[in-house]
Amino acid sequence: MKYLWRLLPLGFILLLAGCGKQNLSALDPQGPVADIQFDLIKLSLYIMIFVIVVVFAIYLFVIIKYRERPGDTHIPKQVHGNKALEVVWTVIPIILLLFLAIPNVMQTFTLADVDVNEEEDDFVRVVVTAHQFWWEFEYPDYDVVAGQDMYIPTNTKIIIELEASDVIHSFWVPALAGKQDNVPGITNDMWLIAPQEGIYQGKCTELCGEGHWLMDFKVIAVDPDTFDTWASSMARTVDEEEEVNVVSAEGREVFEQNCISCHAISGEGGDLGPNLTNFGERSVIAGFLDWDENDENLENFIRYPTEKKPGNLMQPFPNLADDEMDALIDYLKSLKVLE
Amino acid sequence: MAQHGIDPTAPLTGEPTKKTKRKLAKELRTQLISFTFMIFLTTIAFISIASDAIPTGFAIPFILLLACIQVVLQLYVFMHLNERGNGWQNAMIWTGVLIAIPTVASLMLLLGIVKF
């Protein structure tokens, strides 16, 4: 087992090669914040490997050289200590730690710096509110509320304000930035920038109850123009919406009878559940379920919300008639803002 | 050890030695003086808050200082921490105080409301 550490750098490289596409790994940083953190991880790792090499070298030398050989009964010299050596192994670690501590302090301040010049800088502010067990993204400057998928423009500083409505959650998008907690009663800030378009996986990293492990979300980085289109479409009212899209009237009715008290679409409806304005464009359903051929996942989720997502607080609709369900699903799937 | 000395259940009848008596008399004097002083400190503390003459910016650190003085008096005069053979007691109490300071400070300040 003592040799395992040698695999460490090797393992790292393998991992780097293997896990790029997921946009899930902190080892595959995609943007300045994750880069800063990855650099610190590497720096600390090199220091630690150095420490480990030194300790293991002395260790192996000692246990091989001074092992008891058959028939050996000598009594070793009872040494008390050695001042010079003790100074050495006090001072060297201190120096090593300074190499880590100083950049760390600097970067801690860099990461905490969420100040922007309101007039000049190009930035987007997002208020992220975590709920048991879903995410709400509010864009105060655009009058937009979105659920589950967080759209951001590329190459723009995203200022994130974190809040929670019930228990503590934690907002983590490993490939873009390390986490900060969503704490009830407190607002935390962080920032990030996504240089490239893509879908980045996000997770809740603070135990928040039964559904914790499925409290996933996506950060979707699009070019700034697309983002503007998205934001203005998201801000449409229901009436405007109907002018643009021909929605399934029947489905809309089912929705208004059953869902609207909790879910809002185009500014109308409750806020106990995620906003569904762009539901048809969701990357996944409920944060983790794939879109399948016959929409079985969606149907099952509406009928039995806790079956796949235990602890989910959504009310079940087991008895919704089949035709109503079909209409509802059609309606939900038609909810798009980018096309 | 216990069994080599006086029977622990037998009532003690004797008198303290002359030396002890003198020491006790002196002790009593110090204690009375510091009691008076403590009354004085307390009164000052109350007055400095009750009267509007003293600005709070000054009064609060001031009363906290007075409290600390009082506590030291209690510990050393009333509770005899100054006596010989109390090294461990001193060490432990002051370690406790040393740990209490960051405890109070962090609970007061580092609650996420104001960022430091």
Place this chain on the structure above:
Amino acid sequence: MADQHVQTLPPNLEKATLEGKNKYLGFWLFLGGETILFASLFGTYLGLRGSLNGGPGPSDLFHLPLVFIMTMILLTSSLTSVFAIISMKKGNYKGLLTWMTVTVLLGAAFLGFEIYEFVEYVEHDLGFTTSAFGSAFYTLVGTHGAHVAFGIAWITTLIIRYRKSGLTLTNAPKFYVAVLYWHFIDVVWVFIFSVVYLMGIGG
């Protein structure tokens, strides 16, 4: 070793036996732990003292005269317990019991005022659950009060248990340690009146 002919009292009765010595040291260590216990409560109170949740706050409630009287009572009881120990060291057992009784009575008076005070505050709409301030206040001051109550029960038990035994090497450390506890209660109170009441009114 005690000299059997001239009856002298050992100078430090409380530490004359190994048990006594252990008890004495162990109790001081316990007080060291109590320091952190109260520090945690003080910290919680200070962190929450501004959270009134629409309920009354310190300046609406606290009356300095009452607190002043309570402080004086407790301070005096600290002195009377000092007298008790001096009597003990002089071999005056009666004096010990008397002064301990006085101490207990003063403690009871203090407790009475505290209960009165709490009742008063509840009538002024500060319940235990009214606000975070209320919860933290009652918990801090109440824990101190509980210590006073425990001290009263403890010393009373000692007085009754040993009313006839005379001073022995077994009960001397017990009285001594109980008095240490009593002083510690006063130490905590000094911070309570400064931090909770005076700072509550002063700013």
Place this chain on the structure above:
Amino acid sequence: MSYAKAQSKSAVWDWLTTVDHKKIGIMYLVAGAFFFALGGFEAILMRIQLMFPEASFLPAQTFNELLTMHGTTMIFLAAMPILFGLMNYIVPLQIGARDVAFPFLNSLGFWLFLFGGILLNLSWFFGGAPDAGWTAYVPLSSEYSGTGIDYYVLGLQISGAGTLIGGINFLVTIINMRAPGMSMMRMPLFTWSTFVASTLILFAFPALTIGLLLLMLERIFGATYFAVHAGGNVVIWQHLFWIFGHPEVYILILPAFGIFSEIISTFSKKRLFGYSAMVFATLLIGFLGFMVWAHHMFTVGMGPIANSIFAVATMAIAVPTGIKIFNWLFTMMGGRIQFTTANLFALGFIPSFVMGGVTGVMLATSAANYQFHDTYFVVAHFHYVIIGGVVLGIFGGAFYWWPRMFGYKLDEKLGKIFFWMFLFGFHLTFFVQHFLGLMGMPRRVASYLDGQGLNDMNFISTIGAFLMGVAFIIFVVNIFVSMKNRETSGDPWDGRTLEWTIPSPTPEYNFAQTPLVRDVDAYWHEKYEGDGKMKAAEPLGDIHMPNGSILPVIISIGLFISSFGFIYREHGVIWVAILGLAITFGAMFVRSIKEDHGYHIPVEEIKNDKGGK
């Protein structure tokens, strides 16, 4: 009670009422081992669930309960009590004492721990175990969890009181009860580390007591310290928990360091290198341990200044720990290293622990911690330090002191199989978890999605856990098969310290005559500089012993009963709470008014014992 009467108790009654530190030590060991197996079993269940993605072996709720109970059980009911068991048995022997300072309180501490632990585990049968993690963060634990949390609060409150009592007892014992000549700077390192760990207990547990008190008042009486809607603040709990929680991890590791110091020095046949530096480093770790707790809260939003300060303070702990590591290496340097099972554990510890320690320093890098925090990287870190440090220490100590405690040696061959299997399984389980964490696997997840690249390593990790489980069973088997190897010399390892000067089995009064200590490693000094026998500091005489008492059991049962009254207060059974408290206070009252002066073992009896050996 007379001597004859003290001898004539039935076995059960004897164990229930005993105040003998050796018997109490053994009870701690037995109870702790039971809870270790239980916590390990819970871990294995979790690992089975995590073996495959999106598995449905356990419901998410059950998984949350298991992870909470695993952490809580391992820390509070397994690791700490087992260490307490070793301390109880060994420390008085190492300092040449006949007993601990407070035999009665010692027994009370044990029973409080046991009943607290039982209470906590009963939650499984009454409405579900606590499910908010061993850290029980509010408001999840205060407003969104069921009665499980009540069991957590009260169970830990009771067993925590026991721990605090135990800590004070060790401190006074070590300060006041040392044999003549045993100055502080001659104490064996295990005693020193017990001393420092007990100091940490003294100052850390009150913060937990208050945290639990607040949580209890919030849940039972509607207080609002943490209730945001009434102005409460949820971060207060985290501070209180970690002001306790971080020192707690050093409470676990320092005694293990002490054990390794004894083992390494004994089996290298050398005096410990840099004794005073070792003592100093232990004290420094203990002190710094109180200044770093907020490194568990980097992401909670304290701000960059606070984060930086706590980051740097945390890193500083690497320095004294490094001093210890290098001193151990240099103790072995130039020695004659014997590869007994006990020493294998010490040798396995050094590389394993260093690997865990350095990931601790990586975690302390606050800006990078935003990536590490609450992922499997943290899980890997703390299992490396806990298993690579504490658990290996416990097993090493068990093999080392087994002949002292139980009068027979554990089988070396089985022991070595156990060691290698356990060590291999341990690295297999936790090494890959570093990568899992960085690749995006949060901790405390009941499962993970397929197709995220997490499958293989989770599978490997589970295999490792199975290996550890099998290894542990081999250890249990070893205990029974080795029983026939009676060991009577009392000094099977050519020991250095006072506990090896006593005949085996250990007489209840420990030392017929209090020994006179003349150097560090007192026994070794007499063996190689003197005539091989300890000098006595007193003539042979009657020995005073404390009486046993059943009151500790009663006091603990009272609290146990009253807890149910509090937990089921809404069912109108508050009278049960009052009844329980009445039992407790009644028993305490009886204790305080009943004077009890112990009894004497007559000198003839002691001479008989000596002759018999």
